[in-house]
Amino acid sequence: MSETISIKSQDDCTASFATCSIHAGVSPDPTTGAVLTPIFQTTTYRQEGVGQHKGYTYSRSGNPTVSALEKKLRDLEKVEGAVCFSTGMAATTALLLTLLKSGDHIICSDVVYGGTVRLLREVLTKFNLSTTYVDTSNLEAVQSAVTENTKLIFIETPANPTLKLTDIAAVADIAHKNNCLLVVDNTFLTPALQKCFALGADIVLYSTTKYFDGHNATVGGALLTNDSELLAKFDHTRNALGSIQSPFNAWLTLQGIKTLALRLKQHCHNALIVANYLSAHPNIQKVTYPGLPSFPQYELAQQQQLGFGGLLTFEVKGGYDNAVKLMSALKLCALAENLGSVETLVTHPASMTHGPIPIAQREAAGISDGLIRLSVGLEDPNDIINDLAQALSTCEG
Numbered sequence: 001m002s003e004t005i006s007i008k009s010q011d012d013c014t015a016s017f018a019t020c021s022i023h024a025g026v027s028p029d030p031t032t033g034a035v036l037t038p039i040f041q042t043t044t045y046r047q048e049g050v051g052q053h054k055g056y057t058y059s060r061s062g063n064p065t066v067s068a069l070e071k072k073l074r075d076l077e078k079v080e081g082a083v084c085f086s087t088g089m090a091a092t093t094a095l096l097l098t099l100l101k102s103g104d105h106i107i108c109s110d111v112v113y114g115g116t117v118r119l120l121r122e123v124l125t126k127f128n129l130s131t132t133y134v135d136t137s138n139l140e141a142v143q144s145a146v147t148e149n150t151k152l153i154f155i156e157t158p159a160n161p162t163l164k165l166t167d168i169a170a171v172a173d174i175a176h177k178n179n180c181l182l183v184v185d186n187t188f189l190t191p192a193l194q195k196c197f198a199l200g201a202d203i204v205l206y207s208t209t210k211y212f213d214g215h216n217a218t219v220g221g222a223l224l225t226n227d228s229e230l231l232a233k234f235d236h237t238r239n240a241l242g243s244i245q246s247p248f249n250a251w252l253t254l255q256g257i258k259t260l261a262l263r264l265k266q267h268c269h270n271a272l273i274v275a276n277y278l279s280a281h282p283n284i285q286k287v288t289y290p291g292l293p294s295f296p297q298y299e300l301a302q303q304q305q306l307g308f309g310g311l312l313t314f315e316v317k318g319g320y321d322n323a324v325k326l327m328s329a330l331k332l333c334a335l336a337e338n339l340g341s342v343e344t345l346v347t348h349p350a351s352m353t354h355g356p357i358p359i360a361q362r363e364a365a366g367i368s369d370g371l372i373r374l375s376v377g378l379e380d381p382n383d384i385i386n387d388l389a390q391a392l393s394t395c396e397g
């Protein structure tokens with residue numbers, strides 16, 4: 001196993017989540033006492049003699065700032081280790097290239113991040129990897145999609161952008177009965193709100209770009225697992241592909257994570273207020289938020305998650321035309337492709353994040369042209385509501 005993998009050691013943070021968010025992975029710099037792990041902005045590391053180094057040789061293979069982030073993620077998730085990548089998609093790429101070979105089959109949730117579908121459909125099919133998109137909230141559908149070549153079940157819950165949930169423990173059972181690995185993209189909830197490993201996941205994937213960073217400052221990704229052999233393989237693939245995270249992005253993400261628990265608590269609080277406001281508005285056709293009793297899987301959300309998250313979707317009466325009017329009229333809420341930041345962001349999935357998905361597949365999955373996704377930020381919820389109110393007033397008639 002290479003030196004860049006975080007191995008559980010005495011410096012494990014076993015404290016509570018909020019405390020680990022602040023202290024895990026980071027200890028005062030031995031030469032200066034600096035409280036923050038420095039940004040190790042270096043390409044290479046001088047070796048004392050042939051084969052004698054301090055664990056780092058070249059920053060494509062490993063970097064101390066990136067290692068600090070990996071230790072923090074590992075301790076927050078309470079697993080064996082984490083491997084950090086330049087983006088969430090780089091993590092997905094490394095995952096699939098490590099685990100699969102020509103002829104293998106993947107079962108993937110029918111609603112996942114658009115970039116994941118683009119990678120599977122437009123890049124990996126060239127290498128004879130096939131994917132079946134399944135409504136993974138339907139357990140029978142998952143079981144009947146399994147073939148003798150299925151190696152991996154890839155789910156996203158809540159799914160981007162419809163927020164449909166998948167029962168992680170039940171799909172883990174199906175995966176393991178069929179000798180498959182279960183991968184959960186837990187980007188929407190993070191370990192603060194969903195403990196995927198306790199529910200049976202084998203691998204958890206993150207775009208750290210979203211809630212871990214939380215400030216719209218970086219792009220980054222991570223793979224976590226309890227299997228040390230797999231960690232070594234992910235690390236090896238990352239070195240081969242050249243897709244390690246940059247030390248500066250790792251450093252910014254280390255700072256962002258310190259407030260992860262606090263931020264997510266407030267994201268949930270604000271999102272529920274906004275969801276209730278929109279539900280009562282006469283110009284709104286439909287609001288989807290796992291914390292509303294009207295949410296079709298409200299019970300599963302309560303049972304599987306530790307909070308309902310910061311994302312909701314809604315449809316304005318009058319469909320696409322009014323959706324466009326509303327999105328153009330917003331002032332505080334920014335029309336942008338991202339989520340999970342302190343800023344409230346509004347996204348039109350059909351034309352933005354889920355543009356890469358063929359129209360028929362998109363519509364079948366419930367991503368209509370009028371659907372609007374709101375990543376509720378940490379502004380005063382009254383200000384978010386006032387902005388939505390003035391924008392909704394332009395949609396009347």
Ligand SMILES: *Cc1c(COP(=O)(O)O)cnc(C)c1O
Pocket residue numbers: 087088089090113115156160185187188206207208209210219220221
């Ligand atoms: C953004 C996102 C990704 C991709 O991450 P990048 O950092 O943008 O490459 C993957 N999964 C989900 C759920 C996402 O929201």
